[in-house]
Amino acid sequence: MMAKTKAEKKISDIVSQWFYTDSLKFAVCSLHSIVPNPAITVPFRSGKKRIEFSPELVEKFSDTELSFYLNLEVTRILLGHPYQRKPYNAKPLVLAMSSDAVIWQLNTRKRKTDDNEYSKLPGVQYLKQMIGPHATFCDMNFEQWYKYILDIVVKAKNAESAGTTDNEGLEDLASMSELWEEDEEALSDIKNDIEDAIIKEGYGKDGGEIERAVCDSVDFSFDYRRALSKFRQNVISPNRKLTRMRPSRRYGFKAMGSRYERKANILIAVDVSGSITDESFEHFIHAVKNFFFLGIIENIDLIFFDVNLKLSKPVSYKKKIDLNEIKGRGGTNFQIPCDFYGEHKSDYSGMIIFTDGEGEPPVIEGSSNVLWILDSRLNYEKSRQWITKVCGCQATFLPF
Template identity: 30%
Template sequence: MSRVDPRQRITRVIEGWFLSEPLLFAAWTMHEIASQPQIATIRVGRGRIEYNPDFIASLTNESLRQVLTFETMRILLGHPYSRRQDDAALSYAASNLTVQECLRTKLPISRARDVLGGPEHDDQYFEYYYRELLERKQQDDPPPKDASRDQDDSQQDESGRDDTQQNDEPRSQQDTQGERESDKRTNEPTGDESDGAESSDQPNSSQTPGPRSADLESYADAGSVGLENTQAWDADDLAQEEISIAIQEASQGDRWGTLGGFAKEQLRATLRPPLDYRGVLRQFRQSVLSVDRRLTRMKPSRRYGFAQMGSRYDFTTSLLFAVDVSGSMSHEVLQMGFSIINRFFQYGVRSIDVVSFDTRVISPPMTLRRAIEHIEVTGRGGTNFQCIIDLIDGRGEYKPSTNYDGLIVFTDGQAPIPKSPTNRRVKILWLFHSEAVYDRSAEGLSKLGATAFVQPTRSSRRLNR
């Protein structure tokens, strides 16, 4: 019997999800499917799902369904688009533990309790598992040998030399025998190769039928494929937003399919309520209000009546809006920043000073008293926040035009954290252009002021497509 095309086998599984697993179907169809013989198993990233045809062909129908479900759940949890950590292998291992806790598949992927040692590790989240795995890895790394350790080792070598020599031959024979058995297993024909993929569903043990153990075990082994399978993982707020919309629709319409209760909880947890930057700006504007008192005869004095002039209080604020114009800020992002400046005039701000910066302040603050449509941008170098802090402290190349009540820095956060300003009067808001940038940079800069990010609107998402 001729082997069924791997892509056709994948398509059959996905088509079956249309009615039975609508959320899985929606997440899978957001991606482009591509054959990639250079990789070992299957991986997700940057809007693509790549697979090795031989790996897919080696799977039984049931194992294939579980693998595809596993990868789609990985997508829904956002691991390829927001969760990658510094250690790629540990990122993949933490992702596997998280997904396995959600699905409890029969794939050769261990439960968290088996890896970390106890039921208290059940039903946790990606960052928890990554932290636990990282701590164990650091504990297992042997410390560097010192002189005393080398001396002890040499003494042990002298005392145990005879035993070592006696055991050398049996150990080498055992290794040779193990290699022969490994080669025998590798070259041994499987049911899938002889009978085809469709006939491989016949169980051959008490467990769920599967392909050669080495295939699925390599898929589950972070040390073997972790680096390769996380290579395309990268922060992508647009992809994460599309996934969030699919999860919201599934939650509102109760279209979860066969996903269990904990899987639903984990997916709902990814729907962090969007931060309304407009509300943050309004609150920031209110927190930096100044009061101007002026005398008027149109209002009587509280103490002397109309014999003396009364007082009228006008609420004003002096804001400095600093725009990061470094090379990492795209033209569309800069348009977003200047549209936010225009929004302040809707909040009753009479005027606002605007300054652009990269590694230095490009020009003196420019005072705006009305909304603008076009502005010329120069700079496009690196980024250094310290030049803005020096400006409000009065130490920069350009002196502030007034005593500012507040500073808003619109940026992508790709710069070292500056020193705290000596001018404690000025309140600072770090405004990031996306949620992904906010997740990466807000924690460090939050020590110097408030933080927020711009939640993209549907119109902006259509524009970015």
């Protein structure tokens, strides 16, 4: 086995330390091969499941400087920049500048000041040179920054022909994105690492300020409307009726038409146990009031539960709900609403349970149509495995 070079050892020491202090950064490094590339003129660049580094530059860095630049590249990877779909005929320089701008924006927002080390990134320095050092921006994502900076660069090239700009060093910056190419598998791996860190709170002992900013900025949102749409189809499909009075759109009167009668009754069970925050409870009620299928479902009944049912009978959605009547904040027993649904199954086409997922899995016998809606992505990830194992259950979460 060949001995590590000085540059390799310095990087290895930082990554090894992250194993104990910052599991998310360590996980990202573990997904990539960290290899030297003497030909590059930037400290680090990533892509194609590699993190390349310049041995010459790394050996000159202090431990603090090296940690900064390696952390910068890991943040770039966490944001998904090296693996996102690139714009048509993408300009490497603009891609690199856009990535620098997003990271600068993240740190400026979290620290509430532009006076930090990220403001000295080459892409940010060039941007400020072109538009003025005191310019302010609205928060923009990677694609928006790309379009914005592309326009600036095009104008700068026109100015360059007149000898009015200095583009020294921009070729080095452009080389930083040479390895970037779309890779869904890599993005999925990064997403899983971030989700694990959220669930385990593995941001590091320093509080993980930048990692939290990254998690807040990366759009890994789940399209909950897809789950609701599927649930809706399941509850109204039994009410499909054939008719010769209405022709098929495709075959006319050669085939019978069909129509759906709006006779689906839905039971919605709202968790009011002690683990439910006031904010989550308000989100639940807001979601009920704004449910997308209110124009299709004929009747919605509400029940509230913790260790037992909180009202003697369901409340119709059409009736104004007096929240003062609901006394909850005890433990959680999912068997209670499931048993109620089972006893009144002939009255309902399906049931929706709003909850945080904190409780023992219930037993549901026979076929059922139950959709669990969790109050957050975190609780969804914690609970979705056991929920989907319960007979006839699906799971999604509120995007609040």
